[in-house]
Amino acid sequence: MPRERGEILTTITVIPGDGIGPEVTDQALRTLDALDLGLDIDMLDHVNAGTYLETGEALTDADFERVRTSDSTLLGAVGDPRVAGTDYARDVLLRLRFDLDLYVNYRPAKLFHDRLSPLRDETRRAVDCVIVRENTEGLYAGMGGVLRKQTPFEMTMDAEINTHHGVSRIVDFAFSIARRSVCMVDKSNAVKFGGQLWQRYWREAAGRHPRLETSHLYVDAAVMKLVEDPTRFDVIVANNSYGDILSDLMAELAGGLGTATSANINGDTGFGLFEPVHGTAPDIAGKGIANPIGAILSAALLIERLGHTAAAAAVRESVNSAIAQRRVTPDLGGELGTVDAGEAIRAGLR
Known part of the structure; x- marks a missing residue:
């Protein structure tokens, strides 16, 4: 969509990616189009494994600049079994996370319907929690090496x-979005030095927010408590690796990866990269059966962050209605394909 002279539009860069990424991203974009928000879509559909295999480049500097100068980014998924190793996916996703300093991984989890919950106790199914994961430090920062490779x-x-800068800003972000409570998860009883930093700043931050309930759990205990009763949690904040694991567990407790969304956010600039959690799912790519809800809800999260709160709420309500009516893909108990499932959601917006 070209810009008119003098017109200021909200530009969204879109990277459909690989596998089912283009299929579900298409449904997300069709849903945004139905909302008529006047978004300017900048499509980077050449950023994929096919291009990487041909050129050896995952994300060019020019592509990165288009993302950097946009208002937000929607990503389908990256990864392809034809590509050996992890360099390609890391060069796309982790470059964006690190170079744009997207230090918050924001993972909301809310159960849309009782039938999707794996929990037997119906009083424990009202999941409505956010995992706030530190996104640029921890074990995933790539520090380390190998000696005497391929020898006995x-x-x-x-x-x-762990840095004071990184720990302090992620804990502060967690408190900034909390409604009733914040739980900090670590393993400071075993991971001594980083644990001391997290514990010290956690105590300082908790003291500044007396109206919020605060708690601390070691990661092994947190896993047990989440399975026992996920409704007790409002916001959980953790480092990169623990947050990664806990957020996937919470997604399953909230109905599975098909509806799970995520945002990688710079809490200072407000820039965000939004993506469904399910990955590229190459085993079902091209079959027209991929669940588009994660991508559609990621797009809703994107527009909410841009200030379109009513439109985002309308999308979530329509998703809720489609799930209740089983107008969804087979993984959620329906019989629809990707396109028809997306259309069912858009029908609820009209």
């Missing part, structure tokens, strides 16, 4: 990085 004496090391 091979030694590998991955270093967990």
Whole structure:
């Protein structure tokens, strides 16, 4: 959509990616179009594994600049079994996370319908929680190395990085979005030095928010408590690796990865990269049966962050209605394909 001279539009860069990414992203874009929000879509559909296999480049500097200068980004999924190793996916997703300093991984989890919950106790099914995961430090920062590779004496090391800057800003973000409580999860009884930093700043931050209930759990205990009663949690904040694991567990407790959304956010600039959690699912790519709800809800999260709160709420309500009526894909108990499931949601917007 070209800009008219003098017109200021909200530009959304879109990277459909690989596998089912283009299929579900198409349904998300059709849903945004139905909302008529006047968004300017900048499509980067050449950023994919096919291009990487041909050129050896995952994300060019020019592509990165288009993302950087946009208002927000919607990502389908990246990864392809034809590509050996993890360099391609890391060069797209982790470059965007690190170079744009998207230090917040924001993972909301809300159960849309009782039938989707794996919990037997119906009083424990009202899941409505956010996992706030530190996104640029920890074990995923890539610090480490290998000695004597491919010998009987091979030694590998991955270093967990924690800085006061990184810990303080992620904890502060968690408190800024909490409605009733914040739980900090770590393993400070075993991970001594990083744990001390998290514990010290956690106590300082908790003292500044007396109206909020605060608690602390070691990660192994947190896993048990989540399975026992996920409704007790409002916001959970954790480091990169623990937050990664806990957010996937919470997604399953809230109905599965098919409806799970995520946002990678710079809490200072407000820029965000939004994506469904399910990955590329190459085993079902091209079959027209992928669940589009995660992508559609990720798009709703994107427009909500841009200020379109009523439109985002309308999308969520329509998704809720489609799930209740079983007008969904087979993984959620319906019989629709990807396109028809997306259309069922858009029908609820009219």
